Amino acid sequence: MWRLRLLLLWALMLGRSLGRSTQAPSDYDETENPTGDEGGSTVSLLPARPRSFPGQPCLNDSHTLRLSNGSQQLLLGWVPTRLVPGLYGLVLVVGLPANGLALWVLATRVPRLPSTLLLMNLAAADLLLALVLPPRLAYHLRGQRWPFGEAACRAATAALYGHMYGSLLLLAAVSLDRYLALVHPLRARALRGQRLAAGLCAAAWLSAAALAAPLLMQRQTFRLAGSDRVLCHDVLPQDAQLAYWRPAFTCLALLGCFLPLLAMLLCHGATLRTLAAGGQRYGHALRLTALVLASAVGFFTPSNVLLLLHYTNPRHGGWGDLYGAYVPSLAVSTLNSCVDPFVYYYVSAEFRDKVREGLSRRPPGGATASKASGEGGGPAASGTRSSSLL
Template sequence: MFGLLLLGALVLGLIPAGSTRTPSIYDELLENGSASGTDDKTVGPRPCPRSFAGQVCANDSTILLLPNSSKALLLGWVPTCLVPAIYSLALVLGLPANGLALWVLATRVPRLPSTLLLINLAAADLMLGLALPPRIAYHVRGQRWPFGETACRLATSALYGHMYCSLLLLTAVALDRYLAVVHPLRSRALRGLRLATALCATAWLVAAALALPLALQRQTFWLAGDGAAGRLLCHDALPLDAQLSHSRPAFACLALLGCFAPLLVVTLCYGAMLRALAASGRPHSHALRLAALVLASALAFFVPSNVLLLLHYSDPRPGARGDLYAAYLPSLALSTLNSCVDPFIYYYVSADFREKVRRALGRPAQGLAGHTSKASGEEGAGAGSHTRSTSQV
């Protein structure tokens, strides 16, 4: 849903507000040395060198003054080369893989509750990929946002919303598998389309609520001292007071409720599943490899950016964290690569999914009977005859 709103804004041809801005006296003062640290009562005190927090210009609240160190990092090779390269990789790999996964799950796989969860997960990953092209264009253009304030808000909320929605849906899938394996008899009546629908709706609503503050706050600011051409930043630099009053609680909720709490639930669910399988004497090597794959990908892609996010906003003292945001930018881009891993998890854990993909690609299905038997014996046997091995995530 975030992606559709973003595409609509881009189709309307939104242009940056004030794109015909002329150089102000603030730019001239910066060129004369105020940006390098000399005191100037006209523009106010120099901002603290904490991340990319800026000081609003006295005569124009849409212009931000950044310290030279922050400006150098913001315009360096990491944001302008490495970050768009990672986003492009996520786009090239994730878009076709999730598109194929969504088509197979929606049209070729039996409509089970677990299938509904995976359809929503594939849709969230697909829409995350659709939200990346504007970000790629922004970074490739040297941190120049060409689409305007509304599109920046939508792009930012879409990036975070779909990314955290993907993690929340992975948590919903883990809960479904936990009920099927650990409580197979008691969960027969519970594990139905009603529960799957409720889990999906909850994931989408929570992700939307977590991303909403980003859509309500101004996200674009002109970079001071950038000459007549101007450089409109999107989300990468915000006024210091806005960071402390608005962004810090919003991103703290994103990290805690959107990442660490879901990862804890996923870890507990897979841990309980492995214990139940080991105690029952059933083979669990497949389940062990699956749990390791899901947890390793989630930890590798989501934890670094969210740890940096909490560190960035944990200490409001001037200079407490330096330019930590420069490390957060590539870690945020790295988080989007998780959307590329999910389709391969489907392929690895589900014999039915492998069979449908092979048929869709015109390749013969080999050895599927053995795979199906193995998957069903390890994780699906305790879930009752109504639960097939279509989804073993």
């Protein structure tokens, strides 16, 4: 009899042990019933995977995602619904007219030198970045409610990242052009030309398009459980995130941001050494080159560092809610498109004269033909002329 009791007790203990091992709660387990069915049985969800905000797919409804209370407060707080649209609005108010006017002046009143082509493409990228912001602006102002549908969400996300990283790649191309003109003026006579400039522009646009293309391939609109909000990209399902979104954004940050920034550091670093060796007469060009480099690093580095950190460990207690800081830092990155026209174009008195000529509808004056900016303050030799206003 005692053997039978011992056997029953052992079986009971084994069953409890198995029950605990198969239902060990993860960081995302909930005690309420996710399906809304009666009975309120506890359902153990999948382990943590990386995503934008750490959300949970609702059972029997793959288009609805659940958020923890902390993540939901970050998603719907004043930062994404007030600060972020304010920053995007600033890009529209300042960047749109500044880049539009700069592009028009470069296209109509500046000699078509190789660097003119690079600067025209940079102004176009910054202008297009401002033009794709209104849907995102409306989304944030509506309290994270996307009204335009799935296809528009994919296109808006890809366009935002594509034009922003395209602008950064073009900044790297401009820095290479300045490096050749100022550090290797004799070699630049053979290397710098329309073919090189066109090749750099084409490479920048094609690279940006290739990096942004994965953002068009996956669904990005999901309803937030318990609300009427349709989210665009801010919360993504866990099953696709580990295998798809993490490598996509890792490539975007490494190849679209840190590689161009490294190229800018190398090129501008060598340019700064050359200008510094020229003495006091190149002080203005030296300060302006340092400002260009500092603005690119300052605007783009924080958001991409946060992006990489977020995707390394998205669990609660790890970097999971860093996306709440990444959203405003991404908006700050777009402000670089407002700075570019002032540090590349309007800083030059010559360019401002051309703007006034254009606005007053006067024909371009031959006496104000574009001088080399690096030439206008740097040690570039004749024959390396450029309309770049560095």
